[in-house]
Amino acid sequence: MLSKLTSDDGDFRIPWNPADADETANARQAFNDLRASGYAIYEVRARRRGEPQRILVRDFDPQAGQLVAVRPNRGG
Numbered sequence: 367m368l369s370k371l372t373s374d375d376g377d378f379r380i381p382w383n384p385a386d387a388d389e390t391a392n393a394r395q396a397f398n399d400l401r402a403s404g405y406a407i408y409e410v411r412a413r414r415r416g417e418p419q420r421i422l423v424r425d426f427d428p429q430a431g432q433l434v435a436v437r438p439n440r441g442g
Contacts, residue, residue, distance in 0.1 A: 378405070378435040390428045397426045397433060405435040 415430035
């Protein structure tokens, strides 16, 4: 499932319909898997002007409808 969510930049976009129980369950599983892998998860909120706002989340909100998971930084 996660391979379908991958974008070109390595981040994951997780969209779902909150009214669809199966989509919500799949999104919750993706959230849990990505969190366990060290990804930072953000809720995307629309702003009145400009770019969408990303809010760091630690708990899955089934009503959010969209999340973005950002790959952890690797030091070297």
